[in-house]
Amino acid sequence: MDFVKEIYPLTDFVTKEEIKETDTVTYYYEGICPKTGDNLRLPRTILAEKVALSLCRQLKKTSFQTVKGKMLGVLIVKDSFGKLAVIKAFSGLLNGKKQVDGWVSQISGDSMIALAENLTLKQLDDIKQEILTLESLPLRHDYQQISPEYQRQYKNLKVIHRQRKEIRDKNRFFYKNISKTPELVFGIVSLFCLSLSQRRKDAKFFYYLLLEFDLSFQLYRLQQDSRRDDWERRILKRQWEEKLLPLEIEINQTNEKIQQLKQQRKKLSQQLQAQMQTAYTLTNFSGDSLSIGSLLGKAFIPTGTGDCCTPKLLHYASTNHLQPVAMAEFWWGESSPNGERVEGHFYPACVDRCQPLMGFLLSGLPTFRAVNREESIPVIYEDEWVLVVDKPSGLLSVSGRGSHNFESVESRFRQITTAKSNFQFTTVHRLDQDTSGILILAKTQDTYINLSQQFAQRQVKKIYEAILNGVVSTPEGIINLPLWSNPLTRPRQEVNYLHGKSSITHFQMMKLENGETRLQLKPVTGRTHQLRVHCLQGLGFPIKGDRLYGNSQDNNIRLHLHAREITFIHPHTQQSLHLKTITPF
Structure with a gap:
């Protein structure tokens, strides 16, 4: 692969057969056009994801490395001759460099601030190294x-x-x-x-x-x-x-x-960004050019705005007469400490820095037709205030938290209903990505507040069903273990009698079969990964298919944990609602 050029043939990443067969949409990057008010969209397709994963494989064969994990992006484009090609970008700096051969150029700014920028970047790099030293004592x-x-x-x-x-x-x-x-x-x-x-x-x-x-x-x-x-x-x-x-x-x-160093770094970054944002100019596909500062018109603009993959890719495409076809942003390198970023996983545009620019950047592009998704989300209950669905395993509850593969339940319903209603769906609680079952979404703010209070006050009763990899000897009982989120081992939770918070689960055996135990679980508290840790540490066996706490290496086996039933008080009718689903395993 030639890393000197910036525009690559699509066939450098995928075969001609794959180009024809992999155009299914998996996610939309969206924004509101500041001129027309239209909702503009650029798809992420399976083809774009295959290009991204192919890039990952190519990078592993080279000496390409990053000090820490990094968000990368690929954009499939058409040139002036109608040929498909690929451009790629990295967010921020790559090992202290803002320009790297083979990657799209940094958005150009005023040369007058170049010296101040270099000095500040040196200070920021020194602070970064000191932080890394302190973190590894x-x-x-x-x-x-x-x-x-x-x-x-x-x-x-x-x-x-x-x-x-x-x-x-x-x-x-x-x-x-x-x-x-x-x-x-x-x-x-x-x-x-x-x-x-x-x-x-x-x-x-x-x-x-x-x-x-x-x-x-x-x-x-x-x-x-x-x-x-x-x-x-x-x-x-x-x-x-x-x-x-x-x-x-x-x-x-x-x-x-x-923390002091991070605050110092933040202050320096904000000072630098304030200068750069007045100099950075973005160009869209309508031919309009605006500085980031004038485009957003905010007193405070988050550090790094304009330095992410999406603005770099779209600005480069618009200024080089390339028409975007599909885009994919993904994480490369070491996973982030909190587990929110995992290598090879795909992510939406960041909410604070990229999303406010999306409408302007996409302006002038043709409208992309939505592709019907093969997998729908079953609706269990719906009225004008509440929506209750049966979340499938493998789909996130909410975008922007945890390890993203594709879109979330919340974002999917928001996309479906934006043009049909004024509802702003908000997920009231969370299910782990690999957990299936009942999930509640609020359609109004007062509904969300009321239901959130019910969860906080433990008024909502939930029943889960799970299969464990082993024979549990006790037919029923209570598990009470203090759980702690160790910052050094996130996202895993651990039992810790010194720092942990109380977590309680009632369990009852339902069936023994083929060396496995089917259980009914009633959590009293709602700690992160509570049921998964309680089954492993309290009962001695992991939940079947648990790749985080168990020893499951087969990606084809789902986590056998399902939120089967829920009971809560309707925020507006004050009636008790008891909803059930069928366990899919």
Whole structure:
């Protein structure tokens, strides 16, 4: 592949057969034309995605690397002769460079600010390196090595104390009730006496002797045993805090330093962007050219506006007489720390920086006809305020959070209904991308607020169904484990008795078959990945098809977790709604 040129033949990425067969639309990049008010759209197609994935494979064969993950984009275009070609772009800087051979050029600006830009970029790079150094200090690794051992010891001690408590509870019950049942004492003693008179005499004597025995002392001893267990836990916690606390203090200090550096970096970036945004000029397909500052007309414009893949690609196409056909933005390199960006996954235009420019950038393009999607989302219930759907596995609830493959439930319904109604669908709660089942969307703001409050106050009752990779020995019970989102291992959640928040799930066995257990799950709390972690850590087996917490490597096996039922109060009718779906596995 020749990295010197900027426009590539489409056949550098896909075969001629694929060009003919892969034009299905999977997502639309959209914007409102500032002149006409029309909703303009540019599709992402399977062909564009294949081009992007082919680029990924080509990059892996070269020395192309990034310090951290990077958003990349490809745009399929037609040249003046009607031939299909590809241009590609990266967001921001690529390893400190804004111009790289083979990639579309940076949007041109005023040369007068070039010197100030270079100096600021050097400062920003120095700050970035200092942040990376602080984030990789050995003490963070030390903390991660020590903390799990404390968790293990604390958990084992709690098991021992729970067993002791069960014995104490039985003894306490015996001591409190034996003095209230003299007839029982008489009967027991009588069985061992020879004559009736002797039985009565000895039973009476034994009863009064028992009354003289200090039962209160026995109860006091049990109380002291309970306090001893509590004290043991406190001592263990204090001992480990003496080891962990110095590390936590130092980590917190470095985190504060990191935050200060990030604030400093943000301030420098904003100053630079304020200068650059007055100089950066975008051109659309109508031939209009405007600076980013005048185009947006805002007092504050987010840092990086105009530096993302989408503006670079569309500006380059418009100024080089290329007609866009389809576009795809995707993540390349190391996944982001919070798990929101994953290599090879596709993403929509960023909400803060790209979306406000989309209407202007797409102005002058022909209207793209929508392609009917093969997969529809079943509607369970709908009225003028509420929409309840059966979300399929593999589809996000909301765009812009988590690992995006294609569009979300929310964005799909917004696209379908924009031209038909004034509804602004808003998802009230979330289901993991791989989880299927009932999802509620609000059509009005007051409906959204009311339903959100019901979820926050735990008034909404949910029932899930799952299949576990193993035989659960307990037919029913309650799982209560503290869950913590460790910033170093996100998006995974972990059980942590020091930092975790309480999470409770009721479970009931439904069926055992072929070495697997079908369960009914009723979450009381709504922690991230709660059911998935509870099944693994609380019951000992992962949910079937769980690639994050289990050992499933087969992408063809879905996560066997389904939100089957939900009960809530309708925000406007005040009636209780109980809705069900059929479990698809």
